[in-house]
Amino acid sequence: MTDFMQLLLSGVATGAIYAMAALGFTLLWQAAGTINFAQGEFVMLPAFAMLIGMSMGLPLWASFIVAVALSILVLGAAFKKWIVDPMRGSGVVSVVVATLGLSIGLKSFVKASYSAEPHPFPSIFGDEVFKLAGVTISYSDVGALVFAGLMVVGLQAFLNKTITGRAMQAVAQNTFAAEALGINVKRMIFYTFAINAILVTVTALLITPTYLAKFDMGDNIGLKAFFAAIIGGFNNSRGALLGGILVGVLENLAGAYLTPAYKDGVALALFLTVILIKPDGLLGTPQERKV
Amino acid sequence: MSILSVHDIKKSYGAIQAVGGVSFEVEPGEILGVIGPNGSGKTTLFNSILGQIKPDTGRVEFEGKDISGGSPLELSRLGIGRTFQNLQVFGKLSLRDNLILAAQEHTGTFWGRMFAPPDNGLADRAQEMLDLFRLNHVADLPAGSLSYGQQKLVDIAMAFMPKPRLVLLDEPCAGVNPSLVDGLRELLVELNRKQGGSFVVIEHNMDFIMKLCHRVVCMVEGKVLAVGKPEEIQGNRAVLEAYLGN
Amino acid sequence: MKNVKLLSTQHMVFLGLALGALLLAPSMLKTYGLYLLSLWLVYVIAAMGLNLTVGYAGLKSLCHAGFMGVGAYTVAIMMKAGISFWIASPVAIVICFVLGLAIGFPALRVQLHYLGFATLGFNLLLVLFFRNEEWLTGGTFGIQNIKRPGFFGMTLESNTSFYFLVLAVTIVFGVLLALLLRSPWGRAFAALRDNPIRAESTGVNITAYTLMSFAIGAAYAGIAGALFAPLVNFIEPAPFGISNSLLFLMMVVIGGSGRFYGPVLGAAIALLLPEYLRFLKDWYLAVFGFTAVAMMIWLPGGLLSMKEAWQLSQAKRAAKQKQIAEAAASAGVKGAAA
Structure with missing residues (x-):
């Protein structure tokens, strides 16, 4: 039982981290119709940015702040301006291929320019553990859960309660109507990219201690984020949270009780089950087929 | 009836x-x-x-x-054939191919069509429609490159192809x-x-x-x-x- | 009976020259060069299959390297068990075909862009299988010393003879694909890509064609895998991972998806060019990836669409000039009338 509680807790913590990457992914899709196959690499880059920051003598928190700023600039503004904007109107397929190309390019770039080896990465919450009712709990799990939980809940509140957040949702639902209402659509879309940039940087901060900083770490994270987003419902931002936690918990439990070798296949199995039964995801709403 | x-x-x-x-x-x-x-x-x-x-x-x-x-x-x-209000031709296929496509699935079997001649025996029928709709001069251009009115005609011709x-x-x-x-x-x-x-x-x-x-x-x-x-x-x-x- | 010309003269000359060069290649290349050329042909076979799925039928498939792995492992395992290559490779093709059908089913259920993720996940699962089922696949150590087959008492052990086998298989399956694309099926695939809903209303069974484009594409990967194992003599999970599936997609897209020779060019760029640009090392893939991004922005039809893209821009320019001239002329007329 204590084992189970432990697995559950760390599963929820990992799941909350997946949920952040998934949430950013969903937001980009909603606001700009961009399916970002490079989302995993968008997590990997800030991890290396923080590593470089620390190797230059900055403490972790300071390099995190620098990484957030860089992310907004590069993964937010530059990505939008130089890749997404010029491809407007050229269809989902081209965007998919372009972001896949970006994924290959970024991976190889880091491999070539930095290193092909995995690098250890410190946890901001330290390595200590404590015991509660016989359950061993690590500070980093609790910290990740709380941090990720706050991010997701905070973002939900921002989207639902603030004027800017509501404007962003309006843009996501109907760009033309939003424009007619006088909403600055371009700026709202940029905000979405900026939020995604922040989300991936936080994801990097929380997940790299377990995954280690490696050029191809994004393969796994990206895939989990996609699956979490689709399981929860591609057009629903709360779905990303549900999907992330489901994936995190189930793969932890399956890894311990069924087979550790196929732990990474759990997300796929869950994804296939969900799309076969409910193609729009657990919390998604059906989309009309358009002629 | x-x-x-x-x-x-x-x-x-x-x-x-x-x-x-x-x-x-x-x-x-x-x-x-x-x-x-x-x-x-x-x-x-x-x-x-x-x-x-x-x-x-x-x-x-x-x-x-x-x-x-x-x-x-x-x-x-x-x-039952139908035409569409908005343009629905296959833009990258030639006009002739659009016409043949519109009827090719109505003759022969699925597997048979894998080995059938490219036109599935419909070249003459397509030509008949091209003559009738006076679209001969653009027959081998990609349908997407035709004018709106011409594409509309193609759409109608496609509906009639399989009789x-x-x-x-x-x-x-x-x-x-x-x-x-x-x-x-x-x-x-x-x-x-x-x-x-x-x-x-x-x-x-x-x-x-x-x-x-x-x-x-x-x-x-x-x-x-x-x-x-x-x-x-x-x-x-x-x-x-x-x-x-x- | 109308005399249908199969290929233009220009095309025939090009094919003749290419074939001549490929036949003469063994006498001019050293061992490694010939190995690379064989590997390139193997990749061309796989990429041709992917081109059918992605370029002609317009479906996202991101598990092509995984299918190739299934082909390679099937042949390697069966040959280790003493079964002839000539029995093992058809089995490999059939297994890939059936797997392709199985993967195609969710494709029918889900919206198109989910398919990318579903297939990506499937590839991940295959790699896990190759890595974990040591009793069958040898795990991370892989399977070593895979023999090259004989052919009617002749051994194909030498690099040159195996190269000719690969070349022959490439040509046979290339011609088969070309014939398939010329048949009514080819037109139905193109319709599926252009406008699936309209296609359905003309009687195209999109379920059947979607499944077939997937399964035939997978079978081509299986053929490539079946040749890959004896060519390299040694297989392990790495070459069949997600990154190579992405690379296959890039080959098709950069060469020109939906164009017959697109994958041929794409595979050369992804495989042969890096050998000449070795000094770039890992930078090559970085450049390759970023080039793909740039191409999607400026030349989404791939390298082979360059001529048409240029013609289109010329036509647009001409139309614009004509418009300006007409506007100027009508303004002149109005001016005169006033």
Whole structure:
């Protein structure tokens, strides 16, 4: 039982981290119709940015702040301006291929320019553990859960309660109507990219201690984020949270009780089950087929 | 026996009733027009017949067989063709290929077509349609590169390629240069005479409908207001009011 | 009976020259060069299959390397068990075909862009299988010393003879694909890509064609895998991972998806060019990836669409000039009338 509680807790913590990457992914899709196959690499880059920051003598928190700023600039503004904007109107397929190309390019770039080896990465919450009712709990799990939980809940509140957040949702639902209402659509879309940039940087901060900083770490994270987003419902931002936690918990439990070798296949199995039964995801709403 | 019979189709969207109990029959060889002001439920009716939306109640029969909710594939195989209001040609295929494609799945078997000659024996038929529609000079260009009016003609020609027994035409004149509308009408009349089959035409262009159709159904607010020969409909006071009042 | 010309003269000359060069290649290349050329042909076979799925039928498939792995492992395992290559490779092709059908089913259920993720996940699962089922696949150590087959008493052990086998298989399956694309099926695939909903209303059974494009594409990957194992003599999970699936997609897209020779060019760029640009090392893939991005922005039809893209821009320019000229002329007329 204590084992189970432990697995559950760390599963929820990992799941909350997946949920952040998934949430950013969903937001980009909603606001700009961009399916970002490079989302995993968008997590990997800030991890290396923080590593470089620390190797230059900055403490972790300071390099995190620098990484957030860089992310907004590069993964937010530059990505939008130089890749997404010029491809407007050229269809989902081209965007998919372009972001896949970006994924290959970024991976190889880091491999070539930095290193092909995995690098250890410190946890901001330290390595200590404590015991509660016989359950061993690590500070980093609790910290990740709380941090990720706050991010997701905070973002939900921002989207639902603030004027800017509501404007962003309006843009996501109907760009033309939003424009007619006088909403600055371009700026709202940029905000979405900026939020995604922040989300991936936080994801990097929380997940790299377990995954280690490696050029191809994004393969796994990206895939989990996609699956979490689709399981929860591609057009629903709360779905990303549900999907992330489901994936995190189930793969932890399956890894311990069924087979550790196929732990990474759990997300796929869950994804296939969900799309076969409910193609729009657990919390998604059906989309009309358009002629 | 009528080719198509529509029984008491009803469809509501929330509190709004789009179609409220429509019934009519289409006889073999007949060209039936469906008119009505915007929002009178023509498109909903059309989509219900074609299985694109599921009506709340009602039944659609094709040659006495219930086809309610049939997939586009099944309807096509049964011998029901349709045209589209907005352009729906295969832009990257040549015009000739568009035409052959429109009929190739109606002859032979799935596996047989893997080994069939490229045109599946339809080259002559395609040529016949090209001649009839006077599209010979652009036959080998990608359909997407043709003008709007030409693509509209291609769409119509595609619907007729497999010699369907029933064709539903969704606003064939929309977006077509007014000077070409008469030509289009003559074409449809010729097709009707040559290869038979019944047509159901939804159209806003009154002149076109009145000259083309054998019978006209006028819909208002989701119901059939009047059915009759074109001259009867033209003289019908209620129809005139429905249009003038709009 | 109309005399249908299969290929233009220009095309025939090009094919003749290419074939001549490929036949003469063994006498001019050293061992490594010949190995690379064989590997390139293997990749061309796989990429041709992917081109059918992606380029002609317009479906996203991101598990092509995984299918190739299934082909390679099937042949390696069966040959280790003493079964002839000539029995093992058809089995490999059939297994890949059936797997392709199985993967195609969710494709019918889900919206198109989900398919990318579903296939990506499937590839991940295959790699896990190759890595974990040591009893069958040898795990991370892989399977070593895979023999090259004989052919009617002749051994194909030498690099040159095996190269000719690969070349022959490439040509046979290339011609088969070309014939398939010329048949009514080819037109139905193209319709599926252009406008699936319209296709359905003309009687195209999109379910059947979707499944077939997937399964045939997978079978081609299986053929490539079946040749890959004896060519390299040694297989392990790495070459069949997600990154190579992405690379396959890039090959097709960069060469020109939906163009017959697209994958041939794409595979050369992804495989042969890096050998000449070795000094770039890992930078090559970085440049490759970023080039793909740039191409999607400026030349989405791939390298082979360059001519048409240029013609289109010329036509647009001409149309614009004509418009300006007409506007100027009509303004002149109005001016004169006033």
